[in-house]
Amino acid sequence: MPRGSLPLATMLATLLAACGGSGEGLDANGRPLTPGGGSGGPLSADFGAIQQHVFTPICSVCHAGGAAPQGLRLDAANSYAMLVGVASTESPGVLRVAPGDPDRxxxxxxxxxHAAVGARMPLGGPYLDADTMALLRQWIANxxxxGT
Ligand code: HEC
Structure with missing residues (x-):
């Protein structure tokens, strides 16, 4: 038996079987329901989804690299470590993300x-809608x- 041929066939069969599932999260044409067709599913109260749908496409336009405003980088490689449990640069008495306490x-x-310093984000708008804000608050409250 030639090495590799059977495992490949097995893998393809598994992939095809996976695609033939319930179609949950897909539209009638088999495309993801998420606008933009992101591979990580819809926005949810989950860090990975928030990164993919908010921080990367909207915020990291400005908040990236060495010149990131207030040293806050929101690209996927840096955002979690720069947000959670870290003091704000503008208002050092307030954590950027205080786990369990969205209001603070x-x-x-x-x-x-309504921050004490500076402008509303994303700077210049358009601002995040109520559903997105609710999911961000939920992620912090949780x-x-x-996550994974
Ligand atoms: C057009 C550029 C721009 C975009 C887009 C932008 N920001 Fe900002 N951000 C700034 C600037 C400039 C400041 C500092 C001045 C100010 O606060 O008004 C800032 C400051 C901040 C601060 C304060 C950091 C600290 O430690 O004090 C936070 C938090 C923040 N931004 C979050 C976000 C988030 C979240 C997004 C995306 C939803 C975003 N920003 C999008 C330019 C931007």
């Missing part, structure tokens, strides 16, 4: 436009876990 998280204050 500077991130939320900036996104809702302990701001990194």
């Amino acid at each position: 998280s500077y991130l939320i204050q900036k996104l809702e436009g 302990g701001a876990q990194r």
Whole structure:
């Protein structure tokens, strides 16, 4: 038996079987329901989804690299470590994300436009909608876990 041929066939069969599932999360044409067709599923109160749908596409346009405003990088490689349990630069008495306490998280204050310093985020808008804000608050209220 030639090495490799059977495992490949097995893998393909497994993939095909996986695709033939219930179609949950897909539209009638088999495309993901998420706008933009992201591979990570819809926005949810989960760090990975928030990164994919908010921080990476909207925030990291400005908040990335060495010149990131207030040293806050929101690209996927840096955002969690720079947010959770870390003091705000503008208001050092407030954590950017205080696990379990959305109201006292500077991130939320900036996104809702009532932070003590500076402008509402994302700077210049358009601002995040109520559903997105509710999921961000939920993620923090649930302990701001990194997840998988
Ligand atoms: C157009 C550029 C731009 C975009 C887009 C942007 N920001 Fe900002 N951000 C800034 C600037 C400039 C500051 C500092 C001045 C201010 O606060 O008004 C800032 C400051 C902040 C701060 C305060 C950091 C600290 O430690 O004090 C937070 C939190 C923040 N932004 C979050 C976000 C989030 C979350 C998004 C995406 C939803 C976002 N920003 C999108 C430019 C931007």
